[in-house]
Amino acid sequence: MVSIMIKKLINFVKEYDSKDDREPRSKKLFGLAALYNTPNEIITAAADVAGKGYEKFDVYTPYPMHGMDDAMGMKSSKVGYVSFALGLTGMCLALLMIWWMSSVNYQNIIGGKPFFSLPPAIPITFEGTVLLTGIATVFGMLILFNQLPKINSPLNDTDFMKRVSSDKFGVVIKADDEKFSDSEVRKLFLSGGAFEIQEIYYRETNLGIKTPIFDGKFISIIFATAILTAIITYITLNIVLYDVVPFDWMWKQAKINSQSKSDFFPNKAGMREPVNGTVARGFLPYEYKGMPDSSVKLLSNPLAVSRKVLERGQERFNIYCSPCHGYFGEGDGRMKDQFPKPPSLHNQKVLNWSDGNIYHVITNGQNVMPSYAEQVSVDDRWAIIHYIRTLQRSKNASDEDLTKAK
Amino acid sequence: MSFDSTYTRELPLVEAKKSFKEIDEVIALPTETKPTKGWWIAFSISSTALLIGAFCLSLTFYYGIGMWGNNNPVGWAFDIINFVFWIGIGHAGTLISAILFLFRQKWRTGIARFAEAMTIFAVMTAGIFPIIHTGRPWLAGYLLPLPNQNGVWVNFSSPLLWDVFAVSTYFTISFLFWGIGLIPDLATLRDRTTSKIKKTIYSVLSLGWTNSNRNWSNYERAYLILAGISTPLVLSVHTIVSFDFAVSVLPGWHTTIFPPYFVAGAIFSGFGMVSTVLILVRKVFNMEHIITIGHLEKMNKILLATGMMVGYAYGMEFFIAWYSGNTFEQFVFINRAFGPYAWAYWTMVSCNVIFPQLFWFKKIRRSIPITMVLVILVNVGMWFERFVIIVTSLHRDFLPSSWAMYYPTLVDLGLLLGSFGFFFTFLLLFLKTLTLVSISEIKAVVEGAQPTIHPHPGGNGQHHD
Numbered sequence: 001m002v003s004i005m006i007k008k009l010i011n012f013v014k015e016y017d018s019k020d021d022r023e024p025r026s027k028k029l030f031g032l033a034a035l036y037n038t039p040n041e042i043i044t045a046a047a048d049v050a051g052k053g054y055e056k057f058d059v060y061t062p063y064p065m066h067g068m069d070d071a072m073g074m075k076s077s078k079v080g081y082v083s084f085a086l087g088l089t090g091m092c093l094a095l096l097m098i099w100w101m102s103s104v105n106y107q108n109i110i111g112g113k114p115f116f117s118l119p120p121a122i123p124i125t126f127e128g129t130v131l132l133t134g135i136a137t138v139f140g141m142l143i144l145f146n147q148l149p150k151i152n153s154p155l156n157d158t159d160f161m162k163r164v165s166s167d168k169f170g171v172v173i174k175a176d177d178e179k180f181s182d183s184e185v186r187k188l189f190l191s192g193g194a195f196e197i198q199e200i201y202y203r204e205t206n207l208g209i210k211t212p213i214f215d216g217k218f219i220s221i222i223f224a225t226a227i228l229t230a231i232i233t234y235i236t237l238n239i240v241l242y243d244v245v246p247f248d249w250m251w252k253q254a255k256i257n258s259q260s261k262s263d264f265f266p267n268k269a270g271m272r273e274p275v276n277g278t279v280a281r282g283f284l285p286y287e288y289k290g291m292p293d294s295s296v297k298l299l300s301n302p303l304a305v306s307r308k309v310l311e312r313g314q315e316r317f318n319i320y321c322s323p324c325h326g327y328f329g330e331g332d333g334r335m336k337d338q339f340p341k342p343p344s345l346h347n348q349k350v351l352n353w354s355d356g357n358i359y360h361v362i363t364n365g366q367n368v369m370p371s372y373a374e375q376v377s378v379d380d381r382w383a384i385i386h387y388i389r390t391l392q393r394s395k396n397a398s399d400e401d402l403t404k405a406k
Numbered sequence: 407m408s409f410d411s412t413y414t415r416e417l418p419l420v421e422a423k424k425s426f427k428e429i430d431e432v433i434a435l436p437t438e439t440k441p442t443k444g445w446w447i448a449f450s451i452s453s454t455a456l457l458i459g460a461f462c463l464s465l466t467f468y469y470g471i472g473m474w475g476n477n478n479p480v481g482w483a484f485d486i487i488n489f490v491f492w493i494g495i496g497h498a499g500t501l502i503s504a505i506l507f508l509f510r511q512k513w514r515t516g517i518a519r520f521a522e523a524m525t526i527f528a529v530m531t532a533g534i535f536p537i538i539h540t541g542r543p544w545l546a547g548y549l550l551p552l553p554n555q556n557g558v559w560v561n562f563s564s565p566l567l568w569d570v571f572a573v574s575t576y577f578t579i580s581f582l583f584w585g586i587g588l589i590p591d592l593a594t595l596r597d598r599t600t601s602k603i604k605k606t607i608y609s610v611l612s613l614g615w616t617n618s619n620r621n622w623s624n625y626e627r628a629y630l631i632l633a634g635i636s637t638p639l640v641l642s643v644h645t646i647v648s649f650d651f652a653v654s655v656l657p658g659w660h661t662t663i664f665p666p667y668f669v670a671g672a673i674f675s676g677f678g679m680v681s682t683v684l685i686l687v688r689k690v691f692n693m694e695h696i697i698t699i700g701h702l703e704k705m706n707k708i709l710l711a712t713g714m715m716v717g718y719a720y721g722m723e724f725f726i727a728w729y730s731g732n733t734f735e736q737f738v739f740i741n742r743a744f745g746p747y748a749w750a751y752w753t754m755v756s757c758n759v760i761f762p763q764l765f766w767f768k769k770i771r772r773s774i775p776i777t778m779v780l781v782i783l784v785n786v787g788m789w790f791e792r793f794v795i796i797v798t799s800l801h802r803d804f805l806p807s808s809w810a811m812y813y814p815t816l817v818d819l820g821l822l823l824g825s826f827g828f829f830f831t832f833l834l835l836f837l838k839t840l841t842l843v844s845i846s847e848i849k850a851v852v853e854g855a856q857p858t859i860h861p862h863p864g865g866n867g868q869h870h871d
Binding site: 013016017018019021039040042043044046047050051058059060061062063064065066067068069070071072073074076077079080083087097098101102105106108110111113120121123124126127128130131133134135137138140141142145146148149150151152153155156161162164165166167250251 | 426427430548551554555556557558559560561562563564565567568571572575578579582583585586590593594596597598600601602603604605609610613614615616617618619620621622623624625626627628631632635636638639642646649845846847849850854855856857858859860861862863
């Protein structure tokens with residue numbers, strides 16, 4: 001049973017294989033083709049054809065022939081320009097990639113070396129140059145310069161082509177050349193020693209409107225392949241490779257996140273809390289915690305005023321204090337009507353306060369204002385205070401300040 | 407034109423046009439006939455080896471790389487040895503197809519296609535090893551700078567990353583080079599075949615090539631450019647492979663001679679492999695007239711030259727170790743030659759430096775059986791060179807308390823065998839399906855193939871010669 005079916009299948013394939021598949025040709029002439037026996041004959045014929053002023057002609061040889069370009073009056077090939085342009089692009093792209101990735105986008109300290117330097121970038125830049133040059137050369141040559149693929153060229157699948165891809169040499173003058181005339185061309189060929197002249201006609205598909213891309217069969221084949229690929233991919237990824245970590249851009253990783261549950265630890269939390277008494281950098285505990293104002297008179301601002309400090313203070317103030325106190329400390333923050341309105345920082349009380357008092361308010365809080373000791377580091381608090389002083393002074397500037405500012 | 411006459415002397419036909427047909431027939435024959443018994447035997451051996459390799463690989467995937475003998479302090483062993491070995495084999499192909507092309511060595515046409523195919527299969531084989539060496543090969547995509555959830559990129563100052571770029575570029579360029587070389591031949595096969603299915607396949611693969619001279623002109627320029635860029639590329643690839651070692655700080659690896667030494671070794675081993683296989687192939691496919699003894703002799707000369715370069719490097723390493731006054735460096739080399747792996751060291755020296763000296767004699771260069779034995783020894787020697795470099799440097803480093811010996815496991819050996827199986831299976835399939843000598847290139851160098859006059863449009867042709 002099975003063997004009969006297999007035999008039938010084999011017979012079917014054999015029959016299909018041996019069918020003549022020459023496409024029907026139209027009545028429209030593509031050109032006249034002549035065949036020659038020797039390299040010397042063909043090269044002279046080529047020079048003759050070019051010399052007679054024909055432009056749409058070509059020579060067909062089984063291998064590249066020296067001097068043929070000159071004989072045909074051709075300029076030398078321009079493939080090199082494309083290679084050069086893309087090679088240069090490859091070089092720049094590789095260099096830019098290395099520079100951007102390692103020194104801009106994600107600075108990774110490796111052996112204390114500079115984030116970007118030329119010598120270690122050279123190998124990859126070189127490879128990038130070569131890669132793009134090569135790809136540009138090949139695809140530029142094939143697609144841009146030779147207009148390939150062109151499987152249904154009128155010349156293919158003809159006796160002429162079978163001869164010139166083996167041991168004969170041929171010339172074709174196309175029918176759409178301005179000077180083309182059947183009898184003239186034949187005369188020219190014969191005078192050059194052609195042993196055979198063939199007429200080459202367009203294929204029907206060369207002329208017709210029917211493009212194979214919209215062919216029903218073609219579309220259904222594409223469709224079937226797409227569905228099949230999808231099914232196979234689904235099965236391999238989800239069933240066969242089920243246990244394997246998929247290639248998911250590192251989204252899922254074999255690690256416990258700080259917010260997730262873990263059965264490994266007694267308290268079932270994935271997060272590991274610091275040991276009791278751990279002090280984070282920049283967050284030294286406050287010695288006057290919970291004490292009244294009066295006890296902190298001794299604290300003084302350890303930071304010297306500088307542009308950097310003031311800018312830092314401004315940044316922190318805008319982040320942490322401005323929601324309530326407003327950008328200029330006037331108590332008109334964006335939390336208006338949602339939180340008790342704080343007093344202006346330009347009132348006499350705060351103007352007279354020492355820096356230590358403001359520090360105390362930030363660190364300890366005051367009535368409804370909560371403590372900011374958790375969010376703002378010690379140094380940042382002092383920077384904010386410098387900035388508040390700047391705001392105060394700018395609100396109450398004296399004439400002297402104005403002349404100085406000029 | 408002495409090169410051209412190499413072919414005509416042995417091709418029995420005088421008339422150029424007749425010999426073109428014969429070239430077609432001889433070269434296309436393997437693709438047009440059923441495989442011979444010899445081919446089937448070779449294929450079954452190589453596919454068995456491939457299956458053994460596949461089995462060992464599945465063991466590795468299932469249990470992890472603990473199946474290998476790698477262990478502290480020898481963290482790099484068969485995996486990296488095989489990688490360097492196979493990537494080196496590939497270099498001969500590019501040398502023949504690109505460098506010899508630039509030097510206008512016409513004798514290369516007989517062996518170029520085959521050697522290029524070997525390059526591709528060797529690089530494919532080589533590529534397996536660093537990937538499985540990572541332990542989780544299914545994540546190998548991250549060897550490339552791909553965007554990911556952690557926002558982190560690869561380390562661009564690591565030679566291992568340079569390797570990724572070098573090897574993948576090398577494969578791509580070799581493949582393109584080989585591919586465009588095949589286009590005209592596929593067109594010839596397309597026009598020869600009577601089978602509809604084959605014709606369709608060849609038509610598609612040849613992209614509808616028409617042998618037009620306007621196409622040839624661009625084609626030849628592209629070929630020249632590819633040869634031009636492949637030449638520095640092939641030198642860069644093994645240079646970068648050598649950086650994997652030289653950029654580290656291990657005695658025995660940290661030397662400036664590594665890049666040229668590795669490149670010479672790569673060419674040496676590649677020619678060894680090309681000769682080994684060609685000797686068999688020309689016999690099996692009756693191509694003694696196209697791949698002549700002259701070819702083998704020339705390759706033997708290259709083997710002699712590169713073998714001595716490698717020998718020079720061995721000597722120079724010793725000299726520098728002594729001259730540097732560095733005790734660690736000195737110890738490593740004395741340990742190589744007289745330590746527990748001395749047998750490997752002396753296998754390497756004798757196979758790579760001593761035996762190839764026989765190629766000084768013309769009789770031996772032209773004797774096929776002796777050449778066969780010597781080139782197989784070259785393969786063995788070059789594999790051991792990598793073994794010596796990698797294992798002896800690692801197994802005894804700065805800290806004597808962590809010294810240990812390395813022993814491969816059965817899985818290691820199976821993978822080595824499997825790599826040969828992989829390579830030869832591809833090679834055998836290539837021999838049967840594509841042309842193993844470039845038809846169009848061979849035709850171009852047959853005597854009488856090129857015109858003796860060079861006319862210009864309108865003007866009279868002037869004779870030369």
